[in-house]
Amino acid sequence: xxxxxHIHSTFSDGTLSPSRLVGLAKAKxxxxxxxxxxxxxxxxxxxxxAGQNIDLEVVPGIEISAVFGQLHVHLLGYYxxxxxxxxxxxxxxxxxxxxxxxxxxxxxxxxxxxxxxxEEVDQKSTVGQTGRPHIAQVLMEKGVVTSIDQAFxxxxxxxxxxxxxxxxxxxxxxxxxxxxxGGIPVLAHPATIDNSLRKIPxxxxxxxxxxxxxxxxxxxxxxxKNQKQxxxxxxxxxxxxxxxxxxxxxIRPGTMLASGTNVYVPSIVLDQLKKRLRR
Numbered sequence: 665x666x667x668x669x670h671i672h673s674t675f676s677d678g679t680l681s682p683s684r685l686v687g688l689a690k691a692k693x694x695x696x697x698x699x700x701x702x703x704x705x706x707x708x709x710x711x712x713x714a715g716q717n718i719d720l721e722v723v724p725g726i727e728i729s730a731v732f733g734q735l736h737v738h739l740l741g742y743y744x745x746x747x748x749x750x751x752x753x754x755x756x757x758x759x760x761x762x763x764x765x766x767x768x769x770x771x772x773x774x775x776x777x778x779x780x781x782x783e784e785v786d787q788k789s790t791v792g793q794t795g796r797p798h799i800a801q802v803l804m805e806k807g808v809v810t811s812i813d814q815a816f817x818x819x820x821x822x823x824x825x826x827x828x829x830x831x832x833x834x835x836x837x838x839x840x841x842x843x844x845x846g847g848i849p850v851l852a853h854p855a856t857i858d859n860s861l862r863k864i865p866x867x868x869x870x871x872x873x874x875x876x877x878x879x880x881x882x883x884x885x886x887x888x889k890n891q892k893q894x895x896x897x898x899x900x901x902x903x904x905x906x907x908x909x910x911x912x913x914x915i916r917p918g919t920m921l922a923s924g925t926n927v928y929v930p931s932i933v934l935d936q937l938k939k940r941l942r943r
Contacts, residue, residue: 667929668922669698669723669937670740670852670880670908674789675707676727677797679913682711690720692923696934698725698742698908703758704793705746723934727852728842732835732867737857739838740880740906743941744847751845754833759793761831766794772826773799773819778808796820797915812915839875848940850878850906854894855886861893872901877940882907882929884919904940906933 672678673685680688682699689697697720699711708724715722724746728739744751766785773780780802788798800815809815819826833841842849851871854864868876881894882905898905907929909922920926 665693665695665931666923667696667931667934668694668908668911669696669725669742669906669929669933670700670727670883671697671911671921672701672727672913673699673707673711674791675699675704676701676793677795677912677915679915681791682707683714685911686711686714686718686720686722689921690718692921694720694921694923695931696721696723697921698723700725700727700740700908702727702793702795703729703755703762705744705755706791708746721934723937724847726842726847728838729832730835730838731832732871735857735863735867736832737835737867738852739835739842740850740852740878741842741845741847742850742906742937744842744845746845748845751841754841758831758833762793762795765828765830766799768828769796769799769820769826772828773803776825778803778819778826779806780808797912801915835871836874839871843875843877848877848904848937849875850880850904851876852880853883853885853910854879855883855890861890864894865897868897868901868903872903876903878904878906878937880907881905882922882927882933884909884927886927904933904936906937 673682699707705726712722726741730737770782784802785798788801800812803809803815839849879894879898881891911921922929
């Protein structure tokens with residue numbers, strides 16, 4: 665049986681609610697999942713309640729964007745106390761910065777003659793946070809672009825005409841934020857940081873003394889060779905191994921939860937994560 669410790673809901677940039685994700689995971693015969701929305705844990709309680717109703721284990725989680733030097737990295741956090749005061753305060757600051765960013769992006773689009781308003785974008789996110797994927801949905805519905813990917817490639821991605829940088833934490837601060845809230849900090853999808861993985865050993869070597877405790881090894885774009893390399897790196901530094909699908913729902917056609925040919929995450933991963941938590 666597979667598990668999936670990297671899933672996004674409507675509380676960030678996914679298209680399914682936490683409850684529907686739990687139901688889908690059960691239908692796919694997964695035994696445990698984690699909702700790891702971007703910079704928010706607002707959907708965690710709903711997922712946990714839904715999981716209890718159908719006997720599916722839900723691990724409290726989050727995905728935090730960060731920077732380390734010139735590298736943009738993502739940090740996964742598991743078993744976090746979402747009531748932690750510092751965590752809540754920091755996440756509120758990040759969400760406020762997102763609102764500012766959305767406004768600036770829309771201003772840039774309007775300057776280019778693209779007919780989009782903040783009100784239209786907000787309607788695409790009835791719960792949780794609003795961000796670039798919701799802007800992309802509006803652009804697609806208006807016929808400005810034909811797909812979400814095209815919206816990013818033409819307007820919203822770094823270096824494009826409507827791109828606006830946003831507030832992100834330093835990786836060291838993100839690791840501390842997760843750890844101080846009782847969680848386990850994990851480096852997410854290393855191959856998306858550097859497809860060759862050449863930069864990853866040096867990155868891990870620098871982040872381990874700062875409190876990094878795990879590496880996401882199982883991921884849809886990680887080849888078997890990548891998985892072996894990352895597993896050896898985790899073993900070298902005594903880190904836990906995690907994995908997941910990074911499922912966002914319909915916004916990314918052709919993707920699915922961690923089962924079948926997409927990516928398989930063995931249940932022993934969760935056992936090791938729990939052992940690290942008890943330690």
